[in-house]
Amino acid sequence: xxxxxxxxxxxxxxxxxxxxxxxxxxxxxxxxxxxxxxxxxxxxxxxxxxxxxxxxxxxxxxxxxxxxxxxxxxxxxxxxxxxxxxxxxxxxxxxxxxxxxxxxxxxxxxxxxxxxxxxx
Amino acid sequence: xxxxxxxxxxxxxxxxxxxxxxxxxxxxxxxxxxxxxxxxxxxxxxxxxxxxxxxxxxxxxxxxxxxxxxxxxxxxxxxxxxxxxxxxxxxxxxxxxxxxxxxxxxxxxxxx
Numbered sequence: 502x503x504x505x506x507x508x509x510x511x512x513x514x515x516x517x518x519x520x521x522x523x524x525x526x527x528x529x530x531x532x533x534x535x536x537x538x539x540x541x542x543x544x545x546x547x548x549x550x551x552x553x554x555x556x557x558x559x560x561x562x563x564x565x566x567x568x569x570x571x572x573x574x575x576x577x578x579x580x581x582x583x584x585x586x587x588x589x590x591x592x593x594x595x596x597x598x599x600x601x602x603x604x605x606x607x608x609x610x611x612x613x614x615x616x617x618x619x620x621x
Numbered sequence: 622x623x624x625x626x627x628x629x630x631x632x633x634x635x636x637x638x639x640x641x642x643x644x645x646x647x648x649x650x651x652x653x654x655x656x657x658x659x660x661x662x663x664x665x666x667x668x669x670x671x672x673x674x675x676x677x678x679x680x681x682x683x684x685x686x687x688x689x690x691x692x693x694x695x696x697x698x699x700x701x702x703x704x705x706x707x708x709x710x711x712x713x714x715x716x717x718x719x720x721x722x723x724x725x726x727x728x729x730x731x732x733x
Contacts, residue, residue: 505663534720541629543709543723544664559720591663608652608713610721612663 504528505613507592513619520579522616524592531596533575534610535559535567538589547590550575582620590616625724627710632730639697641727643710648691650712655684655695658707658726667708668695697729705731 505526514520524533531552536544536559546559548567556567564586568576579586592613626644633639645653651672656664670677670684670693677684683696697704710724 536723541725543625543725544721545723546720549720593663609666609669610664612665614661614663 503614505592505594505611507613507616509616510614511617513621514582515621516583518582520582520618522577522590522618524575524577524613526573526594528594528596528611530594530611531572532594533569534593535575535577536591536593537561538591544591547577584620587618587620590618625710625712625722627724627727629725630728630730632732633700634732635700635702637700639700639704639729641695641708641729643693643724645691645693645710645712647712647714648688650714652713653686653693654711654721656709656711658709664709700731702731702733705729
């Protein structure tokens, strides 16, 4: 079974609809992230959470909100979807200090398979 | 600038070496990473290098780091068709709350 899962994998919706994307992990990691991927722009950070009580905005948080329901679950919501939110969305987890060499925090991120969202 | 930069496309012939280049921005980044994204999948860590190293070799992969120029490269020896993917350079920036900043990705196409 995959360590980081995302649902749904694909979603088509209309402008103005509320959408929730869900992410679950079985890795036991404290840190979780939401990114969006757009062609030629790489991944951009939307929100991140270092533990259940900690939520932080990333570089492109406008139009999005998140909920960290438990250590293993981190949901991303689009309150009123718009076409320029059409993108591939990735959830990721990391465990600070997971590196075993080189000193401090190698901090590998583990990604889910992605959710392709289309807003018409 | 603020962006991590990469060329968007690279094509090589099977069996040749591929070199993917990246320039990053934060000289205090402690780790630099290469992630691989295969079609329809999420990103997977391919390799990484600690900032006090100049080179790291792992089987067919060689990572070179030039801290003075903030330049990172990934060399894949004997490139195979299975290496066709998008390769992302990433740095972990201290002034971004220790978060990752990714480049736009380089799409590597391996021709038979």
